[in-house]
Amino acid sequence: MIQCKTSKEISGMGHSMKRKEDARFIQGKGHYVDDIKLDGMLYMDIVRSPYAYAKIKNINIEKAMKVPGVVAVVTGKDLEKYNLHWMPTLMSDTQMVLPTDTVMYQAQEVAAVIATSRYAAADGVEAVEVDYDVMKPVVDPFKALDPKAPVLRTDKPGKKDNHIWHWEVGDKKKTEEVFKKADVVVKEKMYIPRIHVASIETCGCVADYDKVNNHLTMYMTTQAPHAIRTVIALVAGHVGLTEEKIRVISPDIGGGFGGKVPVYPGYVIAIAVSFLVGKPVKWIEDRSENLQADSFARDYHMEVEMAGTKDGKILATRFKVVADHGYADAQAAPSKFPTGLFSIATGSYDYDTTYMEADAIYTNKPPGGVAYRCSFRVTEAVHAIERITDRYALEVKMDPAELRMKNFIKKEQFPWKSPAGWTYDSGDYHQALKKAMDVVGYEALRKEQAEKRKKGELMGIGISSFTEIVGAGPSRDFDILGIKMFDSAEIRVHPTGKAIARFGTKSQGQGHETTYAQIIAEELGIPAENIQVEEGDTDTAPYGLGTYASRSTPTAGAAAAIAARKLRDKARKIAAYLLEVSEEDLEWEPGVFFVKGVPEKKKTIQEIVFAAYTNHPQGMEAGFEATHYYDPPNLTFPFGSYICVVDIDKETYEIKVRRFVAIDDCGNIINPMIVQGQVHGGLTQGIAPAMYEEFIYDEDGNILNGTFMDYLVPTAVESPSWETGHTITPSPHHPIGAKGVGESPTVGAPPAIANAIVDALAPLGITHLDIPITPYKIWKALKEKGKI
């Protein structure tokens, strides 16, 4: 049971308050970017390359310009005149806005058609004639490293290969020694496929440049409006668009999941065109464009090893990663961490030796590497450690639950320093796994499995006991393009005791309008119902780095609590003045200051706020407002234990997820209903790559499943009925003890499912299968093993 300190009327932390934002969404009054219509607005559509690698010989726009309604066709050569044909990526690499001579991946933007209507723009796209000289692309990252492979980034002077960067952490020598001496060493090659966030709303914008006032309003699907404003100023400052002249508005967003963090060429072209023609320009991607060209996620080729004793004690791990970044390093990761937070891969276990290395490679694929519902490569890391832990349990013939229990970091060992350098804040891993086992009925399931195995039936049980790392982050380590990753909250309480609060983050469905109000309600006792939350407008919200990587609660949520506490301190002073007692004589309970021992002598927060405007003490600043920029002292480390039970048809290899129990620990819970909703959603995004989703490219660099017809986003039929629960281990350093939850399920679910499937097939000699695991993959693996 979650304890609430406030009444239901106040609805502070712990209440399953119904969401404030829902009223508009259920009545068709959401306001998404494609709903914006401005006077004189033009529409933009994009000509894309059918080839993965080709020289552009010629672009003929003549016919397109004759299409009724078409007003302009923009090519790379046009942008080159303003030095806008290239742009920086978030990783300080460069990426084309529009090409002047070469296309680097299929579906790359080649030209933009501007017209008076959506249909005319699409007609214009059809009529643009592009002459290509097709070249043989480099599709496989391992082949890209071949000295004979063509060098893709010829735009970079002196670049002689397709290697982007090398990264390593840990103790190489010590790891080698431990591995050499260890009784048991297991090793698997694992591939985490290239996938896509596939939020149901695609990306888009309306760029509205006002020539008279030299002012740009940019409505866009962005998870980080302030950072975007700064980036636009950095890119377009030289044409007179400086930061005070730019307003970025992020309206309602139809799902982000990290895919709406990067700056895509379409946004930049729309701004350039609006700047040149002085009219608003709308660009909305089609789904297929979104899948084929926008930033992908994952695409990690990993070699994972674990060393241990015969009786199941983990001694060391080693990880080697080859990361396919496409033709530009456009991943979203904090500057210092080229592999993001992959170094969480040592997992939930108590051992002190690890070594990790990674190399990033250019290929002829779309650029990216977004943190898809994941703190920067944590999904890959957790898959690696949770899969290899099961592999090790199989090798030493130990139950995977028992092996985990034996190796978990104990709750009294926190704060715990990981061999890769992180300080885990708090945890109780034993409790979470025990709870998951109790709920699922682990012992009974193992017995059932043993019975079924005798009959040749395929049933599997898979565990994943993950440790997450979220809340980027402490400014000493975390920045994006130099901007420190703090976040902010500003609270203004009106004379009548109702408030508006603004944040540097941006909800894309997480329910911030409700949860932030609850945090403030908890601290100030003003009913959450009376606290209006606003985000996404850079003209009004305080500066922040946006919402992704489960950072909103750890950063902006903390900022809200601290700003509210500043106000409570002020309230105490005013109450003391009004009640004519000293501050120390006052006691606080949600919404009221009263005199110790004399509860009828009291002032409500509403009375106090009114006094702040009407009768404040001499010498005190009038009004009731506070702002806080929160720079976290550490990251937070949510964790959980998931157990998946699968039945596999022994003839068709159809996989049925029978049960899936998820126990999450995200510290103190703000709104249990919303936390549960986040977990449900993340679990479905976890089963997706585990069983269904993967982009497939042929050797010519053609994407073979770049539409919703053949990229299988799970429907309600593929998605099991999730069983979720929690344990609560507060974060010791976070002002409200919360940790962040959005990405735990996406990160934790795939290995639980993969482990269950491999467990079912283990009697047939299967030790590992790459996700997504499909009936065909199982059939193929068994065929190769000679089992069928």
Add this chain to the structure above:
Amino acid sequence: MEKQITVTINGEAKTLNVEPRLLLVHLIRENLNMTGTHIGCDTSSCGACTVLMDGKAVKSCTVLAVQADGKSVTTVEGLATGNNLHPIQEAFKENHALHCGFCTPGMMMRAVELLDKNNNPTEEEIRWGISGNLCRCTGYNNIVRAIQYAGAKMRGDKLPSTDPVFV
């Protein structure tokens, strides 16, 4: 060559001249400025654009506006009666069946048709029934629950609890 059509939208008859190739979803969103109906794909896969045409749920990105000539179309904007929410709207809010809200209008329109035909569907019938509508946010658990809740409301049964259930 434009063609004149008359479509009844949410009870109001509208006569307009449209291009024969205009999609119903664009007629609704662009010509009639009702933006509650969304577009999530270009392959008739996601269902974000679902509306009712003569009571039948259709993907309005896959229907031409001219095919709606003489027909009656209901969108999310037409669900509530005055200030009274439709049971499905109440159910989605009470059961936290939406996160970003983008799939929600289409999902609700499909659910309305489902419940019109059978106001007491099993979980399996609901899951198959909404399998033409994608939601990337919710994991569907609460959508299923919301549709059950709306069914109970439409049947006049006692309403199930909307508290989250934890294991």
